[in-house]
Amino acid sequence: MSTGLPPRRKALAAALTSATLLALTACGGSSGASGSGGDSVTVVSYGGDYQAAQQKALFDPYTAENKGVDVRTDSPTDYAKLKAMAEAGKPTWDVALVGNDFGHDTQAKWLEPIDYSVIDKNSIIDGYADKYRVAADIEGTVIAYRSDKYKTAPKTWADFFDTTTFPGKRGVYKWVAGGIIEGALLADGVAPDKLYPLDVKRALAKLDTIKNDIVWWDTSAQSQQNMSSGETPIAMAWVGRAVAAAKEAPVAIAWDQWLSQEGWWVVPKGADKAGAMKLIKYMVSEKAQLAQTELLPYGPVSKAAADKITAADHPNLPTSHLDTQIKVDDAWWAAHQDDIDKQFQAWLLQ
């Protein structure tokens, strides 16, 4: 009797404490993917249709061929998370898909070097196997245009900046390292092999000439939408989005001058290295790359796979146009991105 109320309060307090603890573990815990296990390997990619295609072409067949190895997946890749996990020494990701701005020597402290005694470097197209990264696919930043709006087709970056012959708004990626600086310099007559170090002042001066004609996009979905609706009859776009827009409207790609762009596999420092290298070896193999090319609008990195794919059958595949590709210097960008972004942001606000 004397303890009639206190126990109830005690119970309430206990319930509240456990609820609090539960809440804390819920936000502290990972998404359930735990790497470094002997029989499982965890890979993180961008999610969406892209990762669904990878699941079908890469992860599922790998599990089928290596009985007992469970490929766990997570999404999306997040550099801040990757760095934090590598610094803590316990990454939950063993393999991560990253963009062109990651996987450089300057970022070595968060990455394991790629083990080329496991992965055959010679089987990969030249330039796509680096110290800390191996290309996952060959993408591209292209000039796409509405073929119904222009009598003559725009071909080069000079055409992109020519608002008299090719009137209309221009769609441009609002990210300094996204290719627009290179595009402006190419339009201004800089030779493709003389682009780096980039003359940012000259590029911004050239961009001033079309500043009022630019519609900036932040997400690739916007770029596609603006091409389909005709809001931007000419746009700088990722090849996948240009191909997707072509299904909704008469959109064509100018393959005469395009900028390199890829997806890359990296291994966070402290990950299950053996498991990660084995998975990457499979993912860049001829068989896996052929399966991937069936599902995605991107070219294979495997030489053998590229040989099997004809340009005639795949007119909009970046690997069908490697001769007109202009290489973006990722390592240069990794070192200068901060400074140049400041100039770019200031220019945007002017």
Place this chain on the structure above:
Amino acid sequence: MTAARETGARSATRAARFAARHGWLLVLLPGGLFLLIFFCYPLVTMAVRSLTDPGPQNYTEVATSPVFRQVLVTTLKTAGLTTLVCLALAYPYAYRMSRASARTTTVMMALVLLPFWSSLLVRTFSWTVLLQDTGLINKMLMALGVVDQPLQLIRTSLGVEVGMVHILLPYMVLPLYTAMRRIDPMLVPAAQSLGARPSRAFARVTVPLSMPGVYAGAVLVFVLSLGFYVTPSLLGGPKNTMLGEVIATQVTRFGFGIGSALGMVLLVVTLVTLGALTLLGRAGSLARERTP
């Protein structure tokens, strides 16, 4: 035995009295814990990171960069303009609503609340469909021959204002309506019976008495505007960039240091604005009390 029972009963009464007097504390506990864990803790983490990632020079960078200064000015200007436009549109609406029949009030209230039922993102995207060069408005104007070049409606301050006012208007209407509802409807006829013209009665009676609503609505809309991100990004051009967008870019592209510092700046600006408006509101109500 009896004594024990008595003590038991007494302590039970004491506990009951305690529960009766302080039981409300328990009700506050979940909310308090929630705020502590999901608001205070991240806020402190953010403050710490702004000073340590890589160091306090984040603030020097924020203070000296012309970009951040210009964006801050744009943010304050946009928020101020949005507040004024919302006030101008909401005031007559709320006034009419407070003087309408029960049925009209319900209908008007439903119209105000309707936008709340669809997501902010969807409404902002709808505005892009309407306002863009190949959008409905421009297509119609060009088909009618009113213009032969599309009007620049999107990627301008106009686009941002239209989108933000559309989203924030309810936050102005509701406090105004509540304040006006409290005004005794006999006061205006009373003023007029004493010889005031309707306009004068409105200016000297209705407006001062609705000031608490104006104040509450203005604070709400202004503070919410400061943090806007999606709407200026989709409907504005690069010149309309607001602080929220810059913070997002910093965090996703570069890291947490400068992003956190900018977040702290936004927080301080918001608090200072709130403080200034509170003082202003207090001074206003004091002045009103003094006027006969």
